[in-house]
Amino acid sequence: MYDYIIIGAGINGSFLAHDLSKYKLNILVIEKGPDVATGATIANSAIVHAGHDPKPGTLKAKLNIEGNRIYPGICKDLDADFKYTSAFVTATSTEESLSIDMLYAQAKGRNIPCEVLDKKQALSLEPNLTENTVKVLNLPTTGIITPWEVAFNLMEEAIINGVSLSLNTKVLGIIPRPKTCYIDKCDSMGKLGYEIITDKGTFKAANIINAAGVYADDIYNMLNPRDKFSITGRKGEYYILDKMAEPLVSRVIYPIPSSKGKGVLVVPTIHGNTLLGPSSEFIEDKRGNFTDTETLEYVKTQVNKTVRNIPFNKVIKTYAGLRPTGNTGDFIISESYEFPGFINVAAIESPGLASAPAISEYVINNIIENQVLLKEKKEYIKRTKLPILNRMSITEKQKLWAENPSYGNIICRCESISEGEIIDAIRRPLGATTVDGIKRRVRPGSGRCQGGFCQPEIIKIISKELDIPVTEVVMFNKGSQIITKGEIN
Amino acid sequence: MKEYELIIVGGGSAGLAAAMGAYENGLNNILIIEREPELGGILLQCIHNGFGLHMFKEELSGPTYAERWIRNVQKTNINIKLDTAVLSINSDLTIEYSNEEEGYSKIKGKSIVLAMGCRERSRGAIAIPGYRPAGVLTAGTAQKYINILGNEIGKKVFILGSGDIGLIMARRMTLEGAEVMGVAEIMPYSNGLPRNVKQCLDDFNIPLYLSHTITFIDGHDRVKSITLSKVDDNLVPIKGTEKTFEVDTLLLSVGLIPENDLSEMAGITLEKKTNGPIVNDNLQTSIPGIFACGNVLHVHDLVDYVSKEGLKAGKRAAEYVMNPKEDYDYISINHDSNLSYILPNKIIKEHEGNVELMYRIKYPLKKATIELRCGNEIVREIKKTNLVPSIMEKILISKALLKGNELTIGLKEE
Numbered sequence: 001m002y003d004y005i006i007i008g009a010g011i012n013g014s015f016l017a018h019d020l021s022k023y024k025l026n027i028l029v030i031e032k033g034p035d036v037a038t039g040a041t042i043a044n045s046a047i048v049h050a051g052h053d054p055k056p057g058t059l060k061a062k063l064n065i066e067g068n069r070i071y072p073g074i075c076k077d078l079d080a081d082f083k084y085t086s087a088f089v090t091a092t093s094t095e096e097s098l099s100i101d102m103l104y105a106q107a108k109g110r111n112i113p114c115e116v117l118d119k120k121q122a123l124s125l126e127p128n129l130t131e132n133t134v135k136v137l138n139l140p141t142t143g144i145i146t147p148w149e150v151a152f153n154l155m156e157e158a159i160i161n162g163v164s165l166s167l168n169t170k171v172l173g174i175i176p177r178p179k180t181c182y183i184d185k186c187d188s189m190g191k192l193g194y195e196i197i198t199d200k201g202t203f204k205a206a207n208i209i210n211a212a213g214v215y216a217d218d219i220y221n222m223l224n225p226r227d228k229f230s231i232t233g234r235k236g237e238y239y240i241l242d243k244m245a246e247p248l249v250s251r252v253i254y255p256i257p258s259s260k261g262k263g264v265l266v267v268p269t270i271h272g273n274t275l276l277g278p279s280s281e282f283i284e285d286k287r288g289n290f291t292d293t294e295t296l297e298y299v300k301t302q303v304n305k306t307v308r309n310i311p312f313n314k315v316i317k318t319y320a321g322l323r324p325t326g327n328t329g330d331f332i333i334s335e336s337y338e339f340p341g342f343i344n345v346a347a348i349e350s351p352g353l354a355s356a357p358a359i360s361e362y363v364i365n366n367i368i369e370n371q372v373l374l375k376e377k378k379e380y381i382k383r384t385k386l387p388i389l390n391r392m393s394i395t396e397k398q399k400l401w402a403e404n405p406s407y408g409n410i411i412c413r414c415e416s417i418s419e420g421e422i423i424d425a426i427r428r429p430l431g432a433t434t435v436d437g438i439k440r441r442v443r444p445g446s447g448r449c450q451g452g453f454c455q456p457e458i459i460k461i462i463s464k465e466l467d468i469p470v471t472e473v474v475m476f477n478k479g480s481q482i483i484t485k486g487e488i489n
Numbered sequence: 490m491k492e493y494e495l496i497i498v499g500g501g502s503a504g505l506a507a508a509m510g511a512y513e514n515g516l517n518n519i520l521i522i523e524r525e526p527e528l529g530g531i532l533l534q535c536i537h538n539g540f541g542l543h544m545f546k547e548e549l550s551g552p553t554y555a556e557r558w559i560r561n562v563q564k565t566n567i568n569i570k571l572d573t574a575v576l577s578i579n580s581d582l583t584i585e586y587s588n589e590e591e592g593y594s595k596i597k598g599k600s601i602v603l604a605m606g607c608r609e610r611s612r613g614a615i616a617i618p619g620y621r622p623a624g625v626l627t628a629g630t631a632q633k634y635i636n637i638l639g640n641e642i643g644k645k646v647f648i649l650g651s652g653d654i655g656l657i658m659a660r661r662m663t664l665e666g667a668e669v670m671g672v673a674e675i676m677p678y679s680n681g682l683p684r685n686v687k688q689c690l691d692d693f694n695i696p697l698y699l700s701h702t703i704t705f706i707d708g709h710d711r712v713k714s715i716t717l718s719k720v721d722d723n724l725v726p727i728k729g730t731e732k733t734f735e736v737d738t739l740l741l742s743v744g745l746i747p748e749n750d751l752s753e754m755a756g757i758t759l760e761k762k763t764n765g766p767i768v769n770d771n772l773q774t775s776i777p778g779i780f781a782c783g784n785v786l787h788v789h790d791l792v793d794y795v796s797k798e799g800l801k802a803g804k805r806a807a808e809y810v811m812n813p814k815e816d817y818d819y820i821s822i823n824h825d826s827n828l829s830y831i832l833p834n835k836i837i838k839e840h841e842g843n844v845e846l847m848y849r850i851k852y853p854l855k856k857a858t859i860e861l862r863c864g865n866e867i868v869r870e871i872k873k874t875n876l877v878p879s880i881m882e883k884i885l886i887s888k889a890l891l892k893g894n895e896l897t898i899g900l901k902e903e
Contacts, residue, residue, distance in 0.1 A: 239616070240613070287709060289620070290618065290619050290620045290705075291616070291618045291619065292618045292619075292705075293618050293704065293726070296616055296618065315613060315614055315616060316611065316613045316614060317611075317612075317613030318613060318616045319621065394585065394593045394594075394595060397587070397592070397593040398592045398593045401587075401592030401593060402592065405589045405590070405592070406589065407592075408587045408588055408589045408590070408591070408592045408593065409572070409587075409588065409589045410524070410574035410576070410587055413524065413574060414750070416574070416576055418587075448608070448611075448750070449608045449609070449611065450611035450612070450613050450614075451630075452608060452609055452611060452627045452629065452630045453608070453630075455630065456630070456633060456634060456638055470640065474623070475622075475623040476623075476710075477709070477710045478710070479710030479711055480622060480623035480710040480711055481623060481711065482623050482624070482626075482642065483634065483640045483641070483642060484640075484641045484642060484643055484644065484737075485640065485641035486638070486639050486640035486641055487639070487640075
């Protein structure tokens with residue numbers, strides 16, 4: 001019997017698992033995918049927004065502002081990258097510049113640092129803004145992260161501190177059961193416990209946290225509640241540009257927001273690439289994260305409105321992600337009235353990433369505090385930092401090599417990743433088991449050749465480390481094998 | 490810091506030839522750095538024949554062609570570091586490298602030859618719409634899996650792009666027992682050598698779909714199917730022409746890009762059209778003492794020409810080590826829009842003798858005249874027939890003919 005079962009190991013499931021692992025609780029995380037962070041967490045704009053944009057009075061506004069305050073500290077704590085880049089909301093016409101004034105007033109009212117810059121000031125800071133730029137709103141507290149890195153490190157620390165994680169586990173049904181008394185603070189309100197039936201067996205929990213992203217409505221509906229909500233995937237398509245000697249932009253560039261959201265952005269990433277996107281289209285199929293020609297063309301047209309000199313010949317990848325858009329217009333974060341102990345953390349679309357640490361705090365302080373008695377563990381263990389060689393001096397690298405020569409063997413030439421770092425990525429507590437899992441942890445395959453040169457080597461290392469034949473090494477899901485027959489010698 | 494007369498980055502066909510060129514011209518302290526466990530570069534996975542017709546007057550397989558060069562290098566005192574990655578090249582001619590034996594080290598060259606070859610354009614670079622399942626590979630990566638590692642990578646295959654590697658892999662996969670459903674080419678003509686179209690597709694009844702491209706990849710785990718569409722004159726897919734092929738593998742042969750990230754790091758000026766360094770007729774880049782040859786400079790169609798270029802780069806590097814001259818007067822070279830590029834980018838004025846110009850045209854032409862102009866004066870005219878973009882053309886011209894500071898190469902269609 002678990003105190004809490006968290007369904008979904010995206011950024012929200014990971015924050016909750018991590019934050020709850022500080023307390024004496026028995027926790028299980030169930031994830032359908034082959035790894036942590038395989039849904040919206042890997043396909044978004046990777047921005048910690050300042051909080052200027054969400055509608056007043058919403059959870060989105062409140063939690064975005066708080067999340068922005070929490071991120072720098074938690075990232076430092078977790079040894080994950082966080083960088084303040086600041087952001088420009090750019091107006092390219094006089095009508096649009098009125099929106100700048102309104103956004104400025106809204107940001108000021110929320111105590112978000114901001115200033116309005118004229119065209120000359122803006123272009124001197126971002127020379128690739130278009131000539132049409134009229135005015136910009138500068139938001140210096142905007143930051144960028146690598147979302148899956150944050151999720152991996154959170155979940156890893158949760159695992160080190162006793163949280164169980166069951167990957168490749170699909171929830172098939174949820175049955176409410178009369179709750180038996182099992183922890184210190186056991187009330188007699190007739191609360192329920194739950195049985196979660198999965199393809200890997202049945203798990204019992206006193207409480208459930210539903211952080212299933214785009215599937216959160218399907219999960220809740222398994223209980224057939226009266227207060228159903230619905231989640232629709234809103235697809236965003238993106239381009240990624242190669243690293244460049246002269247970066248295109250050094251700040252996040254937003255257009256003026258519209259009813260469709262914050263618009264199509266130009267975003268610098270932690271690793272020196274540039275993101276262009278996202279588009280915004282509702283899609284029925286929750287697995288429908290495909291790209292299409294028209295939408296990619298639309299993204300091109302839109303980004304050309306704010307930024308010029310975009311080198312489309314430097315595109316190294318295109319991808320699509322689905323935002324879980326709810327039918328209420330706001331995040332849905334509450335304990336079910338009808339099913340006590342069942343907490344929905346649903347419809348976490350933009351600014352969901354920016355809000356994630358605050359969402360977890362909110363759930364713990366406003367919901368979980370009332371369900372159980374939270375007792376902090378005496379000892380909390382920090383995760384061990386792993387070396388990143390391409391950020392080190394030659395002397396530091398030489399020291400690591402002396403301890404372990406595989407740190408001298410470069411496998412990924414685009415990103416200069418050594419065999420030692422790849423083995424670390426497999427052997428760490430939340431170790432990679434797939435080609436994509438390694439790519440997300442230590443980046444081979446993220447560069448300009450997109451794995452053309454290093455993929456066979458990566459497969460060889462996974463096969464050896466996990467002691468499985470190369471024909472069982474997958475890209476991501478079961479069935480995504482690359483080699484169909486033979487062995488690598 | 491350990492110093493060499495010449496450090497060659499890359500031990501493939503260009504690097505091996507550069508080493509021999511430098512050695513034969515008097516250098517004694519040469520180092521080749523190669524990241525693979527063996528010398529030979531991409532030739533080692535090109536087990537088909539067709540190499541060496543110009544160099545050795547016989548048809549060899551890739552590994553045999555490589556072996557001839559490797560044996561020659563092994564007879565000399567040329568130093569070789571295998572399994573070694575170059576991490577940076579700097580404008581002061583220092584190089585940082587790493588390997589398992591020595592860890593991380595920095596060395597200096599009196600000269601450097603860039604011979605890093607090229608990489609394949611990936612799916613991302615051409616933004617093929619659809620899902621992102623396993624089973625989409627570049628043709629060269631597939632070639633490595635099959636020919637070097639001995640793996641099967643799929644049973645039903647479609648190929649996008651009719652570059653030479655794509656054509657070769659269509660035949661190779663067929664011989665390995667896979668079913669190759671077709672090759673799609675967005676242009677109205679093949680981008681591979683005519684002999685490869687004949688020997689790799691026609692002889693195996695593999696259809697070549699000209700003016701077609703792939704407009705969707707389906708499959709959540711492994712490739713399930715691809716959608717093929719016809720394109721119009723502007724290369725835009727035509728609605729209603731879609732055909733679906735159920736395949737488990739899609740190979741891409743959609744272009745090669747000179748691998749110049751290390752050159753960029755060093756601050757070497759690159760040419761947008763070739764994606765390679767700007768060079769003079771000594772194959773010297775914008776940084777004196779750094780030379781470039783082979784596919785890192787521009788993508789060749791024949792290895793024999795790569796070797797020839799390598800020999801020259803090695804020789805010029807040797808001359809530079811013995812007499813490091815940095816300032817030259819140049820004749821700059823331009824071309825009109827019918828050509829996709831021309832090399833070298835500039836010619837040293839004071840040298841005597843001949844200069845070899847290499848160019849590719851943009852689209853196939855039955856008959857054309859190549860015109861070399863200095864100012865308004867036509868200094869040479871050459872008639873050409875059956876020009877195709879897949880074949881690199883060469884012009885040998887005496888420097889004595891050139892006047893002024895500019896040479897323009899024009900192409901007139903007839």
